Amino acid sequence: MAGKPKLHYTKGRGRMESVRWLLAAAGVEFEEEFIEKKEDLEKLWSDGSLLFQQVPMVEIDGMKMVQTRAILSYIAGKYNLYGKDLKERAWIDMYVEGTTDLMGMIMHLPLHSGDTKEKHLALIIERATNRYFPVYEKALKDHGHDYLVGNKLSWADIHLLEAILMTEECKPGILSAFPLLQAFKGRISNVPTIKKFLQPGSQRKPPPDDKYIANVRKIFNV
Template sequence: MAAKPKLHYPKGRGKMESIRWLLAAAGVEFDEQFIEKKEDLEKIRNDGSLLFQQVPMVEIDGMKMVQTRAILSYIAAKYNLYGKDLKERAWIDMYVEGTTDLMGMIMSLPLQTAETKDKHLALIIERATTRYFPVYEKAFKTHGQDYLVGNKLSWADIQLLEAILMAEECKADILSAFPQLQAFKGRISNVPTIKKFLQPGSKRKPRPDEKYIAEMRKIFNF
């Protein structure tokens, strides 16, 4: 039996959370080796595990994979979540890049100062509702299918749901003007593997709090 993927990252969301989501949606069990202090990070840097000295790092299929996008692409392709041809893969890539941009803005919110946090939150809400969510709303309205690409669950759907839930943590009714996305959220949340990941006790990580941010600053020196 092949070894479970092993994820190396602090015990929080960050760039690893989308990897957790994708593995969970694919029904793949995984182990986690948490980086809890600066010395844990230095150890895997010094033993040559990190190609570019950065995490996330995932041990899978005999590889020590780094770079979030490379890891996600590999998992999506391995578990048939990356479309049936190059054209579908291109659409999945475009949709994923959009949600990645939005999620990056949301992930940086806890790092804002007291002076900039409200302005940054307002920018997230503005971008989500005028730049990103309208694209996905239009896609579903145009093709009338349950999934973004090829009428089949893909990486794009999984990451869109993750982005929606993150955006709702910023503004609970952020989907109020997007009925197609509301319906999409309900459908994808009930995919059995995803529904399981959304239950308490799963390996999904909570919204970062001040304690977690302080721990990250110590580990990564920022």
């Protein structure tokens, strides 16, 4: 019997958080080996574990997988969260890329300070309300289903919920103009595996604080 997937990353959200979300939603238990200092990263480099000398890295099914998109695609396909055919997969990919763009902006927010941070936050809110959330609101309205693609829980739904919660941390009440997304958030949050992941004590990570950001800068020399 194969062991649990093992996740190699810092003890925070970053690019690994979506992997945690997807595994948790699929009901898959996983282990984590945290990179807490520069030497931990150097060890992964020296033993050849990192194909492109980058993390996230996930040990799964005898592979040491890198590149976030490749990891997520593999997990979504393995656990039947990637649609029933190529057309559904294409829609899932498009929706996921949109939420990835939005979450990428949010991930960079703690790296800003002062006026620059305020401007970046304003841009996040503007893009969420005018570019990204209207797309998902319209999709739910047009097809009238509970889920984004194929009327079945998929990676796209899980990724969107993660993005919604991250955006609400930037601006509570940001969904006020999107009633279908509000209902979607409630539905997906109550999927049993996801509900469990959202409870205190799970492997979900908190928003990054100054101490975490400082340590990340030290580990990665940024």
